[in-house]
Amino acid sequence: MEPAPSAQGPGATSGQDLVPQERRQLQLEFSEITGSTLDRARFYLLKNGWRLQDSINDYYDPSEEEVIDVTPAVQAPVPSSTLDTSQDVHTSSRISSERDLDTADGSEQATGTGKNQSEPVTPGFTLLTWNINGLDQRNILERTKAVCNTINSLYPDVVFLQEVIPQTFEYIEAxxxxxxxxxxxxxxxxTAxxxxxxxxxxxxxNIQPFPTTRMMRNLLxxxxxxxSVLVCLKTTLLMARFGSVPLCLMTSHLESTKDHAAERKRQLQQVLQTVMQQDQTNTVIVGGDLNLRDTEVAxxxxxxxxxxxxxxxxxxxLxxxxxxxxSKNDNLDWQLKFRPKCRFDRVYVRSSRPDQLAPESIKFVGTDRLEGCRRFPSDHWGLLCKFVKPCGRQVQQNLEQTDVSDNKTGNRAKRARTT
Incomplete structure (x- = not known):
C-alpha cells in the first residue's frame, strides 16, 4: 500500500497537516514493514516529520546517540471489538460521548498515550489486578476514566480486570x-x-468454563x-532486562458471597488443577477477585x-x-453496623524451572477519592504486584561493589582516558 502523499512530500516536516486517521495509517504501515510496535512507529515517524521512508531508514540505521528499545518482533494483530453494545444504551452513549469529546479537536487524547508521551522504561515485571465494579452504574464514566488513567500512568506489563461490562471494555480498549x-x-x-x-x-x-457456576464465571x-532488551550505544552498554520469559496468565472472578462457598471451592480446585498442568518452563500467574477465605484454600x-x-x-x-x-471504602451503601474487610483479591504464582520471576513488592491502587463524584474508582482496591529476576538483587549488589572498587582504584578514570 502506498503511503499518504502528504506525508511523503519534500515539504512535510511535521504531522500537523495530517488528520489522525492518516497518522494512524502511517503507524500501521511502519509497524507492518518493521515488525515493531505502534509506539515505536510513532516515535520514528514523529522524529522524521512523518516521512515513512525516512523513518524506516532511521529505524534500521540508528544514530550512535540513541537508546533503542528492542522488543519481540512478533506482534499479534489486535482484533476489532465484536462486543454486543445493545445492552444499557444509556451508559454506552455516555461513555461514547466522552470518547468523542477527546477526539473532537483532532487530538489523540483518546489513545491514552498523549501526544508527546514517550515510552517509559520500567525495571522488572509488573502486574495489576483490579475488580473495577462495572455493575455499579453510578458515576460509571468518571470511575472508568480513573481506571484508565491509573493503568496508563502506572503502565504495568499485564492487567487483570474483573466486573467489566461491554461498554466499559470498549472504553478501556480505546x-x-x-x-x-x-x-x-x-x-x-x-473478566478481561x-x-x-x-x-x-x-x-x-483460551476460556475455560466453570460447569456449575450460577454467576457466569469462568477462567481466562x-x-x-x-x-525486552535495552541497547545504549552511546555508553557501549548492553543490558538484557529479563531475556524471554514464557508466561501462562490466568484471571478469574470466583463465585461470590459466603453462601456459594462450595461452588467457589470447586472453581478453585479447577483453577489449581489447571495451574499444575502447565509446562514447567512457564511462569504461571493466577489473579483476580477470587472471593477466597483462607479456610477455603486450606x-x-x-x-x-x-x-x-x-x-x-x-x-x-498488613x-x-x-x-x-x-470500613475505609464507602462506595457501597452498607447499612449494617458491622463493617467487614476481606482479602478477596489475590495473586498466586507458580515458578518456572529454572525460576525466572520472583515476587518483590505489592501495594494498593485506587485509594484516592475522585474529584467529581467524591467516590473511589471501585469498591475494591487494586493490587499492583512487582516481580524481579531471582538473581536481580545479587546482580545489582555486584554492580554497586564494582562501582565502589572502580572509584577506589581509579579504573573508571583510566578507562575514560583510554576512550
Missing part, C-alpha cells in the same frame, strides 16, 4: 491503546486482560512471552507445590491485606 485487550465474554459482565504491547508478546488465549487463560489442600501467594511472599504486609474494606 483509552488504553498501548495494550492488547482480551475479554472473556461479551454480555452482562466478565490487558497486555502491554511493548513488553508482552501474545501467543494464544493467556499464553505470552515477556522480555479446605482444598492448599496451594500446589512451587506455588506461592504473592502477598505472603512479600512478607504479608497495610495491603484487605482489598475489600467497607
Amino acid at each position: 483509552k488504553c491503546d498501548r495494550y492488547k485487550a482480551i475479554a472473556s465474554g461479551t454480555e452482562q459482565y466478565f 486482560m490487558l497486555l502491554r504491547k511493548s513488553s508482552i508478546t501474545f501467543i494464544s488465549q 487463560i493467556v499464553k505470552a512471552m515477556f522480555g 479446605a482444598v489442600g492448599g496451594l500446589p507445590a512451587g506455588t506461592v501467594d504473592f502477598w505472603e511472599a512479600c512478607g504479608s504486609p 497495610q495491603f491485606k484487605f482489598t475489600w474494606d467497607v
Whole structure:
C-alpha cells in the first residue's frame, strides 16, 4: 500500500497537516514493514516529520546517540471489538460521548498515550489486578476514566480486570491503546486482560468454563512471552532486562458471597488443577477477585507445590491485606453496623524451572477519592504486584561493589582516558 502523499512530500516536516486517521495509517504501515510496535512507529515517524521512508531508514540505521528499545518482533494483530453494545444504551452513549469529546479537536487524547508521551522504561515485571465494579452504574464514566488513567500512568506489563461490562471494555480498549485487550465474554459482565504491547508478546488465549457456576464465571487463560532488551550505544552498554520469559496468565472472578462457598471451592480446585498442568518452563500467574477465605484454600489442600501467594511472599504486609474494606471504602451503601474487610483479591504464582520471576513488592491502587463524584474508582482496591529476576538483587549488589572498587582504584578514570 502506498503511503499518504502528504506525508511523503519534500515539504512535510511535521504531522500537523495530517488528520489522525492518516497518522494512524502511517503507524500501521511502519509497524507492518518493521515488525515493531505502534509506539515505536510513532516515535520514528514523529522524529522524521512523518516521512515513512525516512523513518524506516532511521529505524534500521540508528544514530550512535540513541537508546533503542528492542522488543519481540512478533506482534499479534489486535482484533476489532465484536462486543454486543445493545445492552444499557444509556451508559454506552455516555461513555461514547466522552470518547468523542477527546477526539473532537483532532487530538489523540483518546489513545491514552498523549501526544508527546514517550515510552517509559520500567525495571522488572509488573502486574495489576483490579475488580473495577462495572455493575455499579453510578458515576460509571468518571470511575472508568480513573481506571484508565491509573493503568496508563502506572503502565504495568499485564492487567487483570474483573466486573467489566461491554461498554466499559470498549472504553478501556480505546483509552488504553498501548495494550492488547482480551475479554472473556461479551454480555452482562466478565473478566478481561490487558497486555502491554511493548513488553508482552501474545501467543494464544483460551476460556475455560466453570460447569456449575450460577454467576457466569469462568477462567481466562493467556499464553505470552515477556522480555525486552535495552541497547545504549552511546555508553557501549548492553543490558538484557529479563531475556524471554514464557508466561501462562490466568484471571478469574470466583463465585461470590459466603453462601456459594462450595461452588467457589470447586472453581478453585479447577483453577489449581489447571495451574499444575502447565509446562514447567512457564511462569504461571493466577489473579483476580477470587472471593477466597483462607479456610477455603486450606479446605482444598492448599496451594500446589512451587506455588506461592504473592502477598505472603512479600512478607504479608498488613497495610495491603484487605482489598475489600467497607470500613475505609464507602462506595457501597452498607447499612449494617458491622463493617467487614476481606482479602478477596489475590495473586498466586507458580515458578518456572529454572525460576525466572520472583515476587518483590505489592501495594494498593485506587485509594484516592475522585474529584467529581467524591467516590473511589471501585469498591475494591487494586493490587499492583512487582516481580524481579531471582538473581536481580545479587546482580545489582555486584554492580554497586564494582562501582565502589572502580572509584577506589581509579579504573573508571583510566578507562575514560583510554576512550
